[in-house]
Amino acid sequence: MELSTIIMIIGIICIVLSFFLKDSSKKVEQELEELSISIYQETNSLKKRLKIVEEELLLEPNFNVKSPVSTKKQMDAYKQQQVSNKSFNPTPKKQTQINEILVAQVISLNKQGYPIDEISKMSTLSKEQIKSILNNGGAR
Template sequence: MEAILIGLLGFSILLFFLSFFQKDRYAVIEKEVEELSMTVLQENYQMKKRVKVLEEELMMDGEVFQGRNPSPKKPIHEVVKNQVIALHQQGTPLEQIAKQSALTKSEVAHIISKL
């Protein structure tokens, strides 16, 4: 009986010392999560910078359009035209079509008149 207890005690001490030399799996996972987090933060920062640049460009374009020399009207995109036509065929009023498509009533009427 004593031999079994001494054997188990010796085995437990051996396992205890081996645990210090084991590679910590959680440290590796923690490092990977930290790297992933940093990557996401960097990409988020870069995306915000790009959005800010685009917003500034749009603001500058808006100033040009509001200047003394107004540029000619931009053509209406085919997707918007198709949306207007589909809404008209469904019986949607012109006012609602204009709100949904961000066009004026006259532009909506012009698209519908081409049918």
């Protein structure tokens, strides 16, 4: 036999065998697709859980920071503000409640060397609240 006929027979045998052998690339492709879908679903569920936890932390503050200004001075300032704004709000600002996570964040940012102005911008706290937290060392 000639070399060309032997090569042709081997080629035909390979083609026939390829029909009978399972295609593993389709299986790997399907597994990869299932894996990506499951990762996507898990990521979404984690995001939802994280959002719920964040909302719970923001809705349930349990740390009180006492204002350095006395109550009488607060009332005087409040009355002056009401006269200048010509609006009526029956409840003056009382002690602000701050979450423990915010307190830890303020202390951490202060240790990292951030000034009080920057910490105030990063958090939603006023400069007085931040000074009070730092003076108290985060104690309640």
